[in-house]
Amino acid sequence: MNEIPLSVLFASLGVLLLLSGFFSGSETALMTLNRYRLRHQAEQGKRGAILAQRLLDRPDRLIGLILLGNNFVNILASSLATVIALRLGGEGAIAAAAGLLTLIILIFSEVTPKTLAALHPERIAYPAAYIYVPLLKLLYPIVAAVNLITNGLLGLMGVRPQSGQGQALSREELRTVVIEAGAMIPQQSRDMLIAILDLENATVEEIMIPRNEVQGIDLQDSPDEIIAAIRRANYTLLPLFDGNFDNVIGLIHSRTAMHVLLEHGFGHGQLDKDDLRSIAREPYFVPEGTHLYQQLVNFQRARQRVGLVVDEYGDFQGLITLADLLEEIVGEFTTDPADAYPDIHRTDDGSLLIDCTITIRELNRAMRWALPTHGPKTLNGLIIDYLETIPEQGTSLKLRGYPLEIIQADDTAVKTVRYRKLTTS
Structure with a gap:
């Protein structure tokens, strides 16, 4: 050396x-x-x-x-x-x-x-x-x-060299990957991917039309009342029931019902109720608590577009449609929540009036808020849960950082609130 x-x-x-x-x-x-x-x-x-x-x-x-x-x-x-x-x-x-x-x-x-x-x-x-x-x-x-x-x-030590291989990403990890993708994935596509992942965390009762808001046809009504119900229907398939929603007979396509009305003289009370029974489709029931992703698959398998949500006792709770599920994924085709959601109205001073029957998921999607969805399903329920009492009209509160003013309330529920975005000087 x-x-x-x-x-x-x-x-x-x-x-x-x-x-x-x-x-x-x-x-x-x-x-x-x-x-x-x-x-x-x-x-x-x-x-x-x-x-x-x-x-x-x-x-x-x-x-x-x-x-x-x-x-x-x-x-x-x-x-x-x-x-x-x-x-x-x-x-x-x-x-x-x-x-x-x-x-x-x-x-x-x-x-x-x-x-x-x-x-x-x-x-x-x-x-x-x-x-x-x-x-x-x-x-x-x-x-x-x-x-x-x-x-x-x-x-x-009980460790195998191959034990850590082949592990898939969890849903939350995949959600983080999508969020952090940045400019590699357009914002709209990111929102849709996240919405698909979130379908597993929500159930049908969170987005269904509640029982008290469902439009339907009662065979106990007069022919004129039935005709009026069909004319003012906001959606295609209407539940047909006898007396109350707990006795549902089937679903009627409004266009088919219109043909029946035309055959019997529209608006003149000439209506055979048996004809309505004959054109009613078999009802498709959805168990309460079904996750949205599973229900999307169930709709596809059963080739159905409308389901009647029932609880464990078989009582009717609400109505869910395929369109409701698709909106959870693609969202609304507007940037102004006041234009897309009937429960949110913009006033002249720029504030928003919000109907408290709106669901938390819908409100979060419309306003891009982050209110919790694991508890009460509606804004009314969340406010009462937060205050632990039914507030009086004029009460102001900050709900998870969002300032709200109670505009309308009664002894049982909060009806309407005002939201005005805080401005920083």
């Missing part, structure tokens, strides 16, 4: 430090790769991604190979530094050389390459994969022996 020129020793030490930086940086780059982006690029045929994915399929082997190389070059660098120190300053320089080498390795072979790799993992991981794949084949016996011992130790 004394015959080797110092210049060669210094050059060799520099090469070893570069190799140490390569092993450290490539390890960080490979381990911080986005696995889903990696899989996509591999499926697109990108060679570097294919090799990197092959290495990451067995991370124990990859880590064993990297640490084998990194420790080898670091130990060899330490030996060279000791030789150089002995030749330059004797035994007294060994401690100084060790301290200086530690600092150099820390800065140039650890922190710098690892930081660079964390910022640009693909730029480093893919080229490194071209080196690691043949190197793994060359050193496989040594790597396999190391893995056999380490996997045995992990097995004693």
